[in-house]
Amino acid sequence: ARVALVAERPVGLWEQVQGREYGFWANVNPAVSHPRWSQATERRIGESAGLFGGARINTLPFNGYGEQVAGLYTGMDLTKFY
Numbered sequence: 896a897r898v899a900l901v902a903e904r905p906v907g908l909w910e911q912v913q914g915r916e917y918g919f920w921a922n923v924n925p926a927v928s929h930p931r932w933s934q935a936t937e938r939r940i941g942e943s944a945g946l947f948g949g950a951r952i953n954t955l956p957f958n959g960y961g962e963q964v965a966g967l968y969t970g971m972d973l974t975k976f977y
Contacts, residue, residue, distance in 0.1 A: 918976055925954040927974050 909917035916930050925935045934954055942949040957964050968976075 923954055923958050924973055
């Protein structure tokens, strides 16, 4: 795979398919609800009986990688760019 530097950011897949619901950044922000559901809690696939049968747990910011990536979003409005 090649890396290309471009003048304008590309449109991501989910942004293309459902742009009103998913932005380019595609972060899970537990403090900001998705237009159709809350992101405050989640169920992990495969942790209990059935596909979505697990107990609900609190969602971690930045998909659980906050310590590693939070600095990339310094100064951004994370209620807008979630």
